[in-house]
Amino acid sequence: MNRASLRPPRFAGGWSPAAVADGARLVLPLPHHGVAFEQAVDRLCAHWQSQPFHTAYLGVSAPFLENISILENLWLPLAFQRSLSVAEVARRAALQRHLFGWSELDLRHLLASRPGDLPAAVLGAAAVLRAALIDPDWVLIEPAWFARPLLGADHVLSLLEQCLGKARWLLLWPADQTTLPPGVGWNTIRLEAGA
Amino acid sequence: MLVFFRQLYYTGVQSAGIVMLLAALAGGGFVLTLQASLPIGLATVLELLSSLMAKVLGVVFTLLVIAARSVSAISTELAMVQVSGERRTLERLGINTRLYLVLPRVLAPALSGAVLYLYFVFTALLVGALVSNQTFDVWELLQIFRALDPRQILLGMVRTAVFAALALAYVLRFAIRRARCLPDIPLAASNGVFQAIVVMLLLELSYELLRSSFSASALMTP
Numbered sequence: 001m002n003r004a005s006l007r008p009p010r011f012a013g014g015w016s017p018a019a020v021a022d023g024a025r026l027v028l029p030l031p032h033h034g035v036a037f038e039q040a041v042d043r044l045c046a047h048w049q050s051q052p053f054h055t056a057y058l059g060v061s062a063p064f065l066e067n068i069s070i071l072e073n074l075w076l077p078l079a080f081q082r083s084l085s086v087a088e089v090a091r092r093a094a095l096q097r098h099l100f101g102w103s104e105l106d107l108r109h110l111l112a113s114r115p116g117d118l119p120a121a122v123l124g125a126a127a128v129l130r131a132a133l134i135d136p137d138w139v140l141i142e143p144a145w146f147a148r149p150l151l152g153a154d155h156v157l158s159l160l161e162q163c164l165g166k167a168r169w170l171l172l173w174p175a176d177q178t179t180l181p182p183g184v185g186w187n188t189i190r191l192e193a194g195a
Numbered sequence: 196m197l198v199f200f201r202q203l204y205y206t207g208v209q210s211a212g213i214v215m216l217l218a219a220l221a222g223g224g225f226v227l228t229l230q231a232s233l234p235i236g237l238a239t240v241l242e243l244l245s246s247l248m249a250k251v252l253g254v255v256f257t258l259l260v261i262a263a264r265s266v267s268a269i270s271t272e273l274a275m276v277q278v279s280g281e282r283r284t285l286e287r288l289g290i291n292t293r294l295y296l297v298l299p300r301v302l303a304p305a306l307s308g309a310v311l312y313l314y315f316v317f318t319a320l321l322v323g324a325l326v327s328n329q330t331f332d333v334w335e336l337l338q339i340f341r342a343l344d345p346r347q348i349l350l351g352m353v354r355t356a357v358f359a360a361l362a363l364a365y366v367l368r369f370a371i372r373r374a375r376c377l378p379d380i381p382l383a384a385s386n387g388v389f390q391a392i393v394v395m396l397l398l399e400l401s402y403e404l405l406r407s408s409f410s411a412s413a414l415m416t417p
Contacts (some may be wrong), residue, residue, distance in 0.1 A: 042286065049289035057287045063278035076295070077288040113258070140287070172199065 003188075027186045029175035035065040041172050045140055052080060053138060056131035056164070060144040063127045064115040071111035081134060092133050098161050099132075102124050115121045125159065132163040137162050141171045144179035157183050199299035206265045207307030214260050214311045215318045221252060222319030223326040230327065237327050241339050244323045245316075249347045252318040254355050255399060257308055259358050262391040265304045266366055270387030273300070274374035275369060297367050305360035309352040316348065354402060362394040 048055045051057075064073040071090060078084040084092075090111060097107045115123060122143045131139055139160075147158065160169075171186065180186050222244060229240050273296060276282050285292050317340070326335050366387045374383050 038283070042283065045287040045289075049287075055288075057284075059284055059287060062284050064275070065281050066279070067284070076285070076290055080288075080290050080295075108257065 015044060017070050020110045022119070022168065025171075025184050026169065027173050027180060027184050029141075029173050029188065029190065031175050033176075035173055037174060041142065044172065048138060048140060049128045050056050051074065054134050054136045056136035056139045057142075058127060058131055058145045059142045060124075063123060066107060066114065067114050068114070069111065070113055070115065070118070070126050073115065074111075074133055076125070078133060089133060096129060096132055096163070100159070123124065124156070130161050136164065137165045139167045139169050140171060143171070143173055143177070146171070147160045198295065201301050202265075202299050202303030206261065206304040207310055209376035210260055210264050210307065210311060211314055212314050213264065214257060216255055217260065218248075218253075218315040220320040222248065222321070222323035225319075226327050228321040233334065240327065241320070241324060242342065245305045245320055245339060246315045248319045249343060249351055251399075251403075253312050253319070253351050254358070255396075256398070257259070257315050258362070258395040259360055259392065260311065261304055261308050262366055262395060263348065265307075266363060266391040267384045267388045269304070269363070270366060271380055273297075273371075274380045274383035277372070277374040278377060278380060283315045287325045288308055295309050297364075300362050300367065300397055301363045304363055307357040308359040309356040312355040313348070314350050316343075316351070334377040354399070360393050361398060362391040365394050373389045 009058070030037055030043070034141075039126060045055075045057060064070065073095075074093060075084065075086045076189040078089055085178075094104070094107060097104070102110065109124065110118070115126075120158065169184075171181070172179065178186060225244055225247070227239055229243065230237075235303070273282075276296065282292055282296065285295065320339055320343075323334070324339060369390075374380060
């Protein structure tokens, strides 16, 4: 699969090669708040996940299932997207641990813990790790990821750049919030009418 | 598969003690009551017991245990997943929630139900034979178990599995989506148990009606 040729359909404005190049930083203003906004995000994620490229999703609200360990939480999307075993996911997580500054013991503790036992900052890092393990072509980011980050505001960007720098980011942003998260050269794109 | 095996453990292993306790009470109670009220021999009593347990009570009691233990736990769990927003996150991650959340929670209790039915029937017969006021005779006990119709046992297992799966599929289909806020969680559990019991008993009743109508038509055929 030629990843450079991958582009999501149904967007207006004509896709320039630069707009969907590796590392593109896009903002998609969605027209509504509340339930309508969430439904729009649901539809968009469903559409993206049905495409032949790998997509990660970064969210803040209920990022993990509470009744299983972090390792199983990391494994779940990979089991569905790539049919990887739990052991393989643990091995891949070990390869990435230096990006997060974790020792082997830290990682082992993280993987064995349940989400409820971990502080918010570690959960935020674990969410980034999950996204990184997918090795995504696209990362869909919900607004709260920047508006109320689990990690420190500065740390969020540096960690995202380190782990997911090559992927295309698509920030799903409420249309009336004009101030975009700082520190990133965002390009705004729009949905086609009726999409 | 992990979820499936977990559910198998919760429903199949953890419910085994309760099913066997109920079976012991039902089997023992049935034999003692029958012996006290009717002038019939032990062989007839045990024959009646095996027939009743294998044909009706084994299925009904096992389904009731599944409804009381598993349906309430599963409804609560899935309602919590819905209310907390975890289901939405799973779907946004590209995880098929029907495949991950619902299917193992329907199939595992169904499979466990078939095994629990076996536990129920054999425990009820064993305890029924033990509490009868005759001298305990291993040979007689073996004769009782041999008298069980294997097709009847197999049919009981299949009915328990199928009825449990259908009831769970019906309950979970509605339990998940309807839960919106925290007070909906206990409601989902209680409604789930009630709906499951109604569905299970309706299915069993329909089966019995069908079976009796087939038997009647078979008798009337020249």
